[in-house]
Amino acid sequence: MASMNSIRDTFFEECEELLEALAEGLQLMEADEHDAETVNAVFRAVHSIKGGAGAFALNALVAFAHRFETVLDALRSDKIELTPEVMHTLLRSADHLADQVESAREEREVDAEATEGFLTNLAACLGEVEAPPAPGAAGDEDPCFGFDAVTLDFDPIDLPPPDTFATEAPAEGETEYKITFHPMAGLYANGHDPALIFATLADLGRLHVTLDVGGLPSWDAFDPAGSYLGWTLHLRSSEPETVLHEAFEFVEGLCALEIGPAPARMDAPDTPPAVEAAPEPMPGNLADDPVAPAASESLTEAGPLDAAPLAAPPALLSGTKGRREQRPSDDEGGSGGPKPTLRVDLERVDRLINAVGELIINQAMIEQSILDLSLPTDAEVITHVEDYRLLARDIQEAVMAIRAQPVKPLFQRMSRIVREAAEATGKMARLVTLGEATEVDKTVIERLADPLTHMIRNAVDHGLEGREARLAAGKDPEGTIRLQAAHRSGSVIITVRDDGAGLNRARIREKAVGKSLVSSDAELTDGEIDNLLFLPGFSTAEKISNLSGRGVGLDVVKNAVTALGGRVAITSQPGEGTEFIISLPLTLAVMDGMVISVAGQTMVIPIASVIETIRPGPGDLHHMGTSEKLLSIRGRFLPMIDVAQCLGFPQRDSDEPPLLLLVETESQTQCALIVDAVHDQRQVVIKGLESNYGSIPGVSAATVLGDGQIALILDSEALTSNRMLNGHVPIRSFAPPPGAPSGAAHV
Known part of the structure; x- marks a missing residue:
């Protein structure tokens, strides 16, 4: 049971990737920036969701995805036109498909009325009539069964001439594979269609398909729910064998399958006439047949995949784990295969990030201890500590990149x-x-x-x-x-x-x-x-x-x-x-900060908000009212904010010009923060305070310095906001009066 739950969780994780690819393709289609491969990618995304859902008997999801992919199949075969109405239906159907996946994941029922409405809209795209077909004309009645005959329209699968495939040798870099495929009855019951799997293989190279009818029983022994047909396929492709197995992943256990290299030279195979696709199901209420087979996809001879990047989103293989076709970039070494990925539990990544944070704190402590020894600047241990610092930063950036997502x-x-x-x-x-x-x-x-x-x-x-x-x-x-x-x-x-x-x-x-x-x-x-x-x-x-x-x-x-x-x-x-x-x-774990002193307390301010440090002259300071101070700099006046006063410390008494940090808030407003001293610039690990102390105005978090001291991380935006809320002058720039002095000595 635990293993099945794990497989189920993996399926829903893959559904997230497939839904992302679906949304990306539909977005390109809506913007009229798509090509045929975009529509194919959208179709395969829906088909892959349907295939996985069938494996878990999610019949409602299978039924809706089937009708959805039927419309997409008609669109890519030019049976219907991509009008604004059809595009709107596709977008809203994709939304509902995502809802159905989420409902299946949470094991709750989806709104049946809403589903029926979307099915009706999809049927309208196909020009279908929801009512049963009208009876045929006189003479159309089948004398054997007494049913009204209905004409079914379908397109035969267009196979390449067998003699052409047999006489041509594989191209350079291609491998010829032989695939023996015999579906079981459960494959069809789960909504899978062999024709769509074959179409996926055709996208990988040049494909030749041979039908095996040797398993057909006599008429008396025929079971309509049975599976008697098999296929032998020859595929010439530059893809590795593992990619071929991915095309059959969702039907594993539901078929007899053998995949391997074909003999070096294949004689012309005995090929029966071209195999025709299974007919499209009769129009009607799909809910009555939730596992009806999908519309067939033409099997045409496909050339090798183009190595150039596609404007459309990378295509998804039928029945794969959201695999995207990828071509090696220069920095991937040109290996010719897709860039490997690995799923890692998020809790493990969090533990690694915490360990890296402690590593950075430990590095800062060692560096502080070395400085306390007052060793010569050319001491070997100082060089090692600097290497340690650079290495710790590289590790930190690499670990942060693991959590980073577009x-x-x-x-x-x-x-x-x-x-x-x-x-x-x-x-x-x-x-x-x-x-x-x-x-x-x-x-x-x-x-x-x-x-x-x-x-x-x-x-x-x-x-x-x-x-x-x-x-x-x-x-x-x-x-x-x-x-x-x-x-x-x-x-x-x-x-x-x-x-x-x-x-x-x-x-x-x-x-x-x-x-x-x-x-x-x-x-x-x-x-x-x-x-x-x-x-x-x-x-x-x-x-x-x-x-x-x-x-x-x-x-x-x-x-x-x-x-x-x-x-x-x-x-x-x-x-x-x-x-x-x-x-x-960018991250909630580590930041670059400037270590400062305020009212005898060591604090840190994010360096991203600091423009420069300023030691103003007496002529650069101006008073407004009884308590407000302004800094004159570069032809304008900026408000000065005493950080100590904002945090509840005693106001600064000294008559000496203060040390100022010119900062810019997110509202693009500049102001000058009054501090006592600037000590250092370093990378600090962010430690949250809200869980233990709640929200503290003017303080965003805390950190541990190299000497073991805890320092508060200031929030410059909140400091300016607090100033406004406390009734002080609004934070804005003032134009200086004519002739006003403007200048400052910069540290």
Whole structure:
């Protein structure tokens, strides 16, 4: 039982990969950037899910996937046209297929009514009538059985001439394989179709198929549920033998199979007339036949696979574990095979990451101990410690790369959110994604899914105008949501931008005053009004819907992003749209920091937020009011923030010019942090505080230094936010008055 559960878990993991490939292919088809191989890849993804589901008797999933692949097969054989309506049906059917996989994984029933609706839409794509076929004309009645005769349309499989295959020698680099394949009755009962397996083999090279009818019994002994046919196949391909076995993986145990190299020279085989494909099932309710065979795929002579990269997503082999066709790149050594991968339990990776974190702390402690000995700078042990530090950093970066994953699967999920939100609101919307290959820590991706979903729905519901309003404004009736990811200064920046009407700041202010979130006489800048959206319970929706109006606003997004050590900012232009910018750490384990002193305490500030250190002269400091100080630098005034005061320490008394750290927040605002001293720049291991101490304003985490001392990691964004919340001057740049001195001595 434990072994079966393990196999089942592996199947659902492979389904995730197949669904990703399916979404990628459909995305290319929707953008009209596809070719025939893209459609084939989409078809094989659905077929592979169906094949695996049949092995576990997931009949509802098998039935839906079968009808789905029937439409895809008709599309790739040019029987139907890829119209916008068909494309919409394919996208929504892929969403429902993902729901069915998830339901099967959790062993719960899927909505039968919703499934029936999707089956109806798929049947409409084929031009089928759901009612039973009308009786035939007079004379069509079968006198033997008394049934009405129905004409079935199907295409015969087009096999290459046997004499051509026999006389041609394998090309250079090709191996000729002989495959003996005899299905058992259970293979058909699970919804598998040999023709589709043969088509997969044909994609690997040049294929010759011979039908073996020697097992057919007499008419009296014939069992309709039995399996009597077999096939002998000869395949010339540059792929290794293991790839051929992968094509039959989902039918292992359901057939008699032999695969091996063919003799060096094959005589012309005895070949019967061309084998015809099994007829397509009669139109009707597929639920009555959940394991009906799929539509046949033409077996044509295929040349060797092109080594050039495809514009379409890599094709998936029928019955494989989500295997993608890959060609070796220059850095892979040109081995000619796919890049090997290994599944590793995430808990093991986490233990390795923790061990590497302790290794870095240990390295820092050894380095500190060596420094305390005051050895000569050319001492050999110092050289060894430096090598140790570099090696520890290399190990850390390698381990972090194991957890790093591209954001592409997350972005693909957002395409579905846009479709569902557009249908719920009656708007037209599409998602454009950029930077899908950007890699982020796996934990960051998992915990970002919910806030990003909320932002996408918010963009469709509140950001985009309706069709009539967009046409009146001279815009495309279909709105665009742009989702982008990029690396910047040790962080990953994710932006969500819509091309809607922008924020209605007057309405936002009115709502905030009505909810007593701000006073009616408060003077707020545009940026401060925009940030009101992040206050708890704030919503501008006039009525409750499935998407908005329940008081669960963008504060949920902000809290989720803040919990990841990130920040979210908002910008908007009337009539042009709104953009949300999320900044997140690349990893939640290690960072580069600057060690500083504040009020006698050793602390660390992320070096990515520090622009420069400044020792200002007396003429660079200016006062505003009774307590505010401004720094004059490069023709503008920047606010100065006393870190000690923000953290509750006594205010600095010295009249000497302070040491300043010029930092930039995620809202692109610069300010100067007052500190006592800057000691070092080093890599530190992040240790969370929330589980033991809760959220601490101005502090994001802690770390252990080389001397064993615990240092708090400061959050520059939170320090500036706390300053605003405490009633101090808003953080913004001031233009200096004419003739004001501007200059600073830089450390």
